[in-house]
Amino acid sequence: MVCRERVKEHPEIKEIIVTSFRHAVKLAVDEVVYGEAESTEEVLENMRELRRDWFIGREDDEGWSESVLAGKKYLFSLYLNEDSVYSSRTLTLQLLPVDVGELNRTAVRALWTSLSFELYYLTNDDEERYSIQAHPNVLRNLLVQSADVPLGYPIYQSPLIMVPHL
Numbered sequence: 001m002v003c004r005e006r007v008k009e010h011p012e013i014k015e016i017i018v019t020s021f022r023h024a025v026k027l028a029v030d031e032v033v034y035g036e037a038e039s040t041e042e043v044l045e046n047m048r049e050l051r052r053d054w055f056i057g058r059e060d061d062e063g064w065s066e067s068v069l070a071g072k073k074y075l076f077s078l079y080l081n082e083d084s085v086y087s088s089r090t091l092t093l094q095l096l097p098v099d100v101g102e103l104n105r106t107a108v109r110a111l112w113t114s115l116s117f118e119l120y121y122l123t124n125d126d127e128e129r130y131s132i133q134a135h136p137n138v139l140r141n142l143l144v145q146s147a148d149v150p151l152g153y154p155i156y157q158s159p160l161i162m163v164p165h166l
Contacts, residue, residue, distance in 0.1 A: 022056040023047065026076055029088065059089070060164055103139070111140065112147045119151060 007014045027046060037043045050056070054074045055067035067075060075091040145153045 019056075023050050025078065026050060026054070026056050060162065103143075108143055111143050112151060115144055115147060115151050 007017065027043070027050070030046065031037070037046065053072065054076060055063055055072045056076045057063050059077050059079070064075060064077075071093060073093050077089050078086055079089065081087050144151070
């Protein structure tokens with residue numbers, strides 16, 4: 001009882017206990033998955049790495065978001081899935097090459113004009129509008145969808161969906 005009272009009085013002690021427990025669980029999971037450490041020095045190096053490069057906790061913790069923004073190399077969480085089985089999630093920070101392009105404004109407007117012509121004057125009522133959307137080289141499908149209604153599609157954006165985990 002005295003320990004619980006002290007922990008309640010000092011939130012920094014609780015934080016140390018929770019962090020120590022999370023690190024111990026992660027080290028135990030690593031031992032099961034990768035095998036036992038060869039030496040005490042290897043265990044100590046694993047602990048240093050956990051402290052330096054990892055965030056271990058719940059995905060809805062503030063620390064998770066702070067670690068993402070701070071560029072922590074690894075994020076680890078345990079959670080209870082819908083089948084009542086404990087699972088883990090590990091995210092790794094990586095650099096990924098991304099292709100970026102720019103579309104010519106005139107080309108986009110020309111595509112929208114051909115869309116108007118086909119829908120209004122040629123009376124194409126095919127909902128899939130295959131003849132308009134079938135040209136991958138000019139990203140026709142995306143450009144048609146981005147046109148204003150009634151030519152394109154209404155824009156819908158769902159709200160942020162949070163799923164609580166352990």
